[in-house]
Amino acid sequence: MKFNYQRVNTVSEALEALSGNNETRKILAGGTDLLVMIQEHLISPGELLDISGIEELKEIGEDDGMIRLGALVTHGRIADSPLLREKALPLVESCGEVGSPQIRNLGTIGGNLVMASPSGDSIPALYVLGAEVILASNEGERSIPIEEFLIGVKKSAIRSDELLVAVIFPGMGADDRGFFRKLGQRKALAISKVSTAAIVSLRDGVIASARIALGAVATTVIRTPRTESFLVGQPLTPEVISEAARLCSEESRAITDIRSNAAYRDEMAGLLLSRGLAEIAEEN
Ligand SMILES: Cc1cc2nc3c(=O)[nH]c(=O)nc-3n(C[C@H](O)[C@H](O)[C@H](O)COP(=O)(O)OP(=O)(O)OC[C@H]3O[C@@H](n4cnc5c(N)ncnc54)[C@H](O)[C@@H]3O)c2cc1C
Structure with a gap:
C-alpha cells in the first residue's frame, strides 16, 4: 500500500497541512488504532499526517482548578500522573486499564476521543x-462538551480541517470520590463489554451530587439521570447502593452485539456501579 507521509512538529504546521481539502488524509498520533485499520x-x-512529534500537545497542566491534557498525552502518562490521581481518579483508573503496557505507551487521549468508540475507556471518565474537547483549525479554536463531540458509533463532531488539541475539565474537589470499573472478556488486552464511571460528592456522609456514565452499552456513552437523582441526599448504605444498582441496570438499555448481550450488559452496569460505590462507602 502506498501513501504520502508528512511529519509536522508544531500545531501551526499541522493546521496548515490540514487546511487543503483532502478527504483521504489521515492524522497519525500513536497509531494503535489507525495502523491496525x-x-x-x-x-x-x-496521505498520513504524523503529529506524534508535536511537543506542545504532550503537556498535562492545571490552571485555576482546570486540568488541561494535550491531545498526545498517552494513557500510560495519565495512569502514572500523581496530579491526575488526585484530581481525576476515574480517568487514571480507566487509562490504566487500556490494552497492555505497549498500547498504553503509544495510544493517546486524542486518538481515543476521535475514534469515538462506545467502548473507548477514557470516555465515560471524561463524561x-x-x-470539553478543544478543536483547532486555521479559523481558530472551538470548545465543545464531550456529549456533543461524540455523535454516534465511531462518529465525532471533528471536521477534516481540524486538529483535536486538548481536553479540559475541572479537577475533582476535596469532597469528590470517583471510580472507573470495566468488564472485558479477559483481565488484560480486552475491549470493554461494559464499563461504569462515577463521581459522587460526599458531605457529612450524604451524597450532594452524583454523575454516572456507562460505556459500551449504547451507540455512545450514556449518563443515568434517574440513578444520579436518586443518589442525591442519600447516605451510602448497602440498601441505597443496591437500589442505585437496580436503577442503573434499568437505565442502561444496552444493545446486543458480538461482544455481549443486552441483558447481561444491563445487569453488569449496575453491578459495577454497586462495587465502586461500596468501595467508596468503605473508605469513608
Ligand atoms: C491491542 C489493542 C488493544 C486496545 N485496547 C484498548 C482498550 O482496552 N481500551 C481502549 O479504549 N482502547 C483500546 N485500544 C484502542 C487504542 O489503543 C486507543 O483508542 C488509543 O487511544 C488510540 O490512540 P492513538 O494515538 O493510537 O490513535 P491513532 O491510531 O493514531 O488514531 C486514531 C484515530 O484518531 C485520529 N486522531 C488521532 N489523534 C488526533 C488528533 N489529535 N486530532 C484529530 N484526529 C486525531 C486519527 O486520524 C485516527 O482516525 C486498543 C488497541 C489495540 C491495538
Missing part, C-alpha cells in the same frame, strides 16, 4: 468529569 484494509489513506 490500515493493516486490515479497513481504510486506505492517500463524569464534565470534559
Whole structure:
C-alpha cells in the first residue's frame, strides 16, 4: 500500500497541512488504532499526517482548578500522573486499564476521543468529569462538551480541517470520590463489554451530587439521570447502593452485539456501579 507521509512538529504546521481539502488524509498520533485499520484494509489513506512529534500537545497542566491534557498525552502518562490521581481518579483508573503496557505507551487521549468508540475507556471518565474537547483549525479554536463531540458509533463532531488539541475539565474537589470499573472478556488486552464511571460528592456522609456514565452499552456513552437523582441526599448504605444498582441496570438499555448481550450488559452496569460505590462507602 502506498501513501504520502508528512511529519509536522508544531500545531501551526499541522493546521496548515490540514487546511487543503483532502478527504483521504489521515492524522497519525500513536497509531494503535489507525495502523491496525490500515493493516486490515479497513481504510486506505492517500496521505498520513504524523503529529506524534508535536511537543506542545504532550503537556498535562492545571490552571485555576482546570486540568488541561494535550491531545498526545498517552494513557500510560495519565495512569502514572500523581496530579491526575488526585484530581481525576476515574480517568487514571480507566487509562490504566487500556490494552497492555505497549498500547498504553503509544495510544493517546486524542486518538481515543476521535475514534469515538462506545467502548473507548477514557470516555465515560471524561463524561463524569464534565470534559470539553478543544478543536483547532486555521479559523481558530472551538470548545465543545464531550456529549456533543461524540455523535454516534465511531462518529465525532471533528471536521477534516481540524486538529483535536486538548481536553479540559475541572479537577475533582476535596469532597469528590470517583471510580472507573470495566468488564472485558479477559483481565488484560480486552475491549470493554461494559464499563461504569462515577463521581459522587460526599458531605457529612450524604451524597450532594452524583454523575454516572456507562460505556459500551449504547451507540455512545450514556449518563443515568434517574440513578444520579436518586443518589442525591442519600447516605451510602448497602440498601441505597443496591437500589442505585437496580436503577442503573434499568437505565442502561444496552444493545446486543458480538461482544455481549443486552441483558447481561444491563445487569453488569449496575453491578459495577454497586462495587465502586461500596468501595467508596468503605473508605469513608
Ligand atoms: C491491542 C489493542 C488493544 C486496545 N485496547 C484498548 C482498550 O482496552 N481500551 C481502549 O479504549 N482502547 C483500546 N485500544 C484502542 C487504542 O489503543 C486507543 O483508542 C488509543 O487511544 C488510540 O490512540 P492513538 O494515538 O493510537 O490513535 P491513532 O491510531 O493514531 O488514531 C486514531 C484515530 O484518531 C485520529 N486522531 C488521532 N489523534 C488526533 C488528533 N489529535 N486530532 C484529530 N484526529 C486525531 C486519527 O486520524 C485516527 O482516525 C486498543 C488497541 C489495540 C491495538
